[in-house]
Structures are given as C-alpha cells and as structure tokens.
Amino acid sequence: MVDLIEYLPILLFLGVALVLSSAFVFLPMIAARFTGAHQPTPEKLTEYECGFPAFEDSRSQFDVRFYLVAILFIIFDLEAAFLFPWAVSVFDLGWAAWISMMIFIGELGLGLAYAWKVGALDWE
Incomplete structure (x- = not known):
C-alpha cells in the first residue's frame, strides 16, 4: 500500500x-x-489595432487560402522543432538518423512544391 x-x-x-x-x-x-x-469612455472604445473602423462584419468568412498558409506555417514550424534536436544528436545516432531526416525533409519539400503548383501560396 x-x-x-x-x-x-x-x-x-x-x-x-x-x-x-x-x-x-x-x-x-x-x-x-x-x-x-x-x-x-468613448476614447477607450475606439479602434486601437489598426486605427480605423472595420470595413465589414466581424463574423464574415475568411478566404480558404488564409487557412492554407496558416497550415503550411505550422507544418514548417514543426519541421524546425524536429530539425534542431536532430542536428544536435545526428553524429551520435548514425546514418539511419541522417537518412530518415532526409526522407522527412524530402516529403516536406514535395508537399511545398505541390502547394506551390496548385496555387495555395498565390494571394490575390
């Protein structure tokens, strides 16, 4: 016990x-x-982030491309989070760790190339 x-x-x-x-x-x-x-007071309730009133309703929908760029940012931010500990310990881990990280970076590169090709990074 x-x-x-x-x-x-x-x-x-x-x-x-x-x-x-x-x-x-x-x-x-x-x-x-x-x-x-x-x-x-009226001064406390004024717009302070951009300096002018909003153009549209605050509940309007965002363009899908905004979310695609945000998801791509998160993916490459996570890549950096995985890349730093790997770089610190790659010499202790050997060739298997190096090859697996190159495959991981290659997959991310292919994903970026695909997103670029379909126009996910184009902003109008």
Missing part, C-alpha cells in the same frame, strides 16, 4: 499553481475596479 504522504509534493504543487493562476486572473480585475479602468 502506498503511503499518502508521497503525494504531498504533488498536492503542494497543484495548490501553489491554483493560487497563482487565481491571482493572475482576479488581481487585475480588482486593480481595474480601484483604478477606474472598468468604466468605458
């Missing part, structure tokens, strides 16, 4: 995480109440 005292560090960690996450959520709300930041 496992003693419950062995779970004390985990429970302490979870308690500290709960207290800190609650503080990060509720302390800014309390500070906003005391500083008056919760009272909106």
